[in-house]
Amino acid sequence: MATAAQTNERNHVAADLDTSRGMPAIFANTGTSSFTQFLAVAAPDLLPGRRPLPPGVTAEHGTHATTIVALACDGGVVMAGDRRATMGNLIGSRDIEKVHSADPYSLVGTAGTAGVAIEMVRLFQVELEHYEKIEGATLSLEGKSNRLAAMIRNNLGAALQGLAVVPLYAGFDLAATEPATAGRIFSYDVAGGLYEERSGYDAVGSGSLFARSALKKRFRTGLPVDDAIRLAVEALYDAADDDTATGGPDLTRKIYPVVMTATAEGTRRLSEEQAAAVAESVVAARMENPGG
């Protein structure tokens, strides 16, 4: 028999997850296909944005993740992120990974408070997978981008106190009629505002101003995937060049940007060797011409 104390003890994992008399009724309730909505009932403490914060701005305590770029290419999208996280003037991490596949056909990158961002990406990944398993069908790309917007919106209170997360979402649209328009990019603001980037490229994070400017000058529609990858890494180099919070390719430690693509074949991350080859060639070109 579970006493109140025992039940409380396991609350940090999942409230009422006591299976000694079968699965709790909450698991068997008909109802939502959304994992987030399920968590809100079953274990609200596991949701980011549901935790009470002390008053005041808390930004300086968190680790911050920085620049992410995404651009559409022939038959899909490319997304890349640098590897640096900062704590004020210090390096928080040299090899953090900020670009992830959200599901088999879409990518999510995050800038902002690293702790909240990592949790949000994990939740988003489970959310999409959960829907797919419960319903036996995948969400539309718009549906997925809206779910992400809802998560950002739920974090608004924390964001206003300095724990903001701003993602970039991009994916291959399985419903697209032609491959040229299949790669789509969605950007967000801290209030959960969702904007589709019809220009075909975007960047978020502290170095985004420089990265976006670099992309603006060199982006062309329908770029081959390899050229788009090169352009993404160049844009990250430009961001690192002018923004101290963005890390450039670290040739001495062999830490290179995370580069991922989403195409008809699904999402793919460039291997270490491939990412190294691109980064090394970008650095070599900048030896000749530092401005690119």
Place this chain on the structure above:
Amino acid sequence: MQFYASPEQIMRDRAEYARKNIARGRNAVVLTCADGVLFVTENVSTALHKVSEIYDRIGFAAVGRYNEFENLRRAGVRMADLNGFSYDRRDVTGRMLANAYAQTLGAIFTDQTKPFEVEICVAEVGTTPADDELYKITYDGTVHDFPSGVLAMGGNADAIVENIGADHQPDEPLATALRLAVRGLGSVGGEGGAPRTLPPNQLEVAVLDRARTGRTFRRITGAALTAMLEQAPEAAQGGYSSGKGGDAADSAANGDNSNT
């Protein structure tokens, strides 16, 4: 008016009720093979699944009443996703789910007037066929595990295992296992005990693919399924339903079995 019914009588009635209704439906077979864990069931519906994904390396199959096992399946997905989110993806195990299902079905069997009319299978694919875990949970919450790698569910489960169990090798390729499973399903329920030939559009087939990382579950449908069923090098002229001589006699005997 008050009646006295002995607990034995009540439990016997419930068990008989559940068994009788499960036996009216179709059967399902789960096999381990070199390429993973294979689920095969007779299912004419393309919308309502009897086989589905629970987690990275865990699959679910069921026979019986759809709304009841669908409820259990959803509960399993929620539990797996919640545990994986709270701990780590590696910490979601088939054994944990099988236990939770056993507790759930056991509690329903004793507490409620009507038991669930289902049999379910929770299977987890390992790194080698010997590491695969197959669990069958019946309407009263009993859990059986099948280290042999051959699991059948439904009214004719025993007959199917008897018909194909001896021919099963855990290290054979997927297509061979699939044909064996289909032969098993076709070996029961035929007119006068004769083996039936099951066309691909009446089968629901899925596999937990051992070679994949992450989510291993995939369905085998359409042309891929037809091709796998047709390539029968060792029994080219007889088709996949005549691999074993004693089929007709076996299923005749087992036909009687399923009525009890």
